[in-house]
Amino acid sequence: MSVPPDTREVILEAIDLTREFDGVKALDCFSFKLHRGEVLGLLGANGAGKTTAMNCLLGLTLPTSGELNAFGMPLQANRIKILQRANFSSAYTALPGNLLVWQNLLVFARIYGVPNPKKKIAELMELLEISHLNKSVTGQLSAGESTRVNLVKAFLNDPELLMLDEPTASLDPDIADKVRKVVRKVQRERNVAILYTSHNMRDIEEVCDRVIFLHKGKIVCEGTPSDIVAQSSSDNLEDVFIKIARDGELLDEPKKVSAV
């Protein structure tokens, strides 16, 4: 199946990105493009290279070789300009637990220079159905509440590029569903480019337009979730995930299932 090339603006681009740790390649010539308004899922088993890729894309880890551009600019040389237009949320980071929710959000709103920050925070908290948590102590929130507060932080500056690292990890199905719907809503309304990692294939099928499967730092396959399932001998994306995690490949030959 052939899909015409995506003509939308490229928001984030990695070219032959390689990252070695003590001689071991955590990322091996990793290349991809993320377009405006697209949600790209980055999948793979633990140790596949997702987190390393995300860290390189956030400028937290420098690649051993390769090129990284965002908004048409080299990332390292324009890190501050790029981060002003991007945001990030992870299940593995937290806002300071001893501050109230509104205090944490106000601080980040000021860092990002959000005009009328209190109004913006109130709107986003309402969107994520957590207005009642405004005066709660951040450290006393449940996992679901904490994730949604992190998402409010991630949406504060109306980012054009959003990186979400396992945003539904440890959430119950109800809250996970709400989070997915909000992410999709915000993405559609604001045409945000989203890079999304998750181990929850339901997330991926519902949220991502396109996915990349990584294994030992290399791209094993990429395409839309339905195309990948169709091209594999598996019944669903979860089986694809398991096959790649165990065998390191989708088919006999690694194959790009749709042109991008």
Added chain:
Amino acid sequence: MNFRIISALVMRYLFLYARSPMRLVELAFWPVVDLVVWGNVTVFIQKNTNPEFGSYVLFFLGGMILWDIMFRAQQGVAISFLEDVWTRNLLNIFVAPVRSSEYISATFIVGMLRILITAVVLSFISWFGYAFNVFQLSWWLIPFFLNLMLFGWSLGMISTALILRWGLAAESLAWAIPFFFQPVVAVFYNVADMPAWSRPIAWCFPPTYIFEGMRSVMKSGTMNWDYLGYAAGLNVLYLSLAGWLFVWVLNLTRKRGLLTKFATQ
């Protein structure tokens, strides 16, 4: 540098202190304990020795108060950084559009606020408890204060760089580093009374000039201007070196991929 970002980071620390009374108590607790112990020792010596010797022991109180200014400045930088580590907030900061210079400037300001609180409490107790008026140092107090604060900031940046490089295993350095310098910067005694081999080392550090200057002002009311010049010059040097070290270590942790491991540990 963007002052909006610096003020946002300072606001965060102010929220933290406002929400945590124990942090405010900690600011004054140890300085007050030190002051009461040294104050009582001073009173004891003054009452049981001749008046001339008694006047000398006031140097202990002056030295203790000025030492605490430097210590609090260092703590302001190092502990502010550790607050971000302890609350797992470091990644949020490093993926926000915050420059290293803005982050460090915010910790400097927090350091300055910590000093002001400590200095006011100590001055009050030393005056009412032991009749030691820190303002007898007159306008000299301002350059003394500034120079010690600058050196405290340098030590704070060095502590932060070491913690960044070695992780929380190096956390104790945040408290220990100033005390490496205490024996050699002549806080409580003259450089001339130190062992000969240690005197050249003492003169390499700005606080030595300040503590010598303090004793000179208290004893004779005069100050050696050269001392202030040397202290300021050395402070520029140490601040530049510490700033360079911090940025170098930050880049090194990015190169080695240590930053995320450290920030989420």
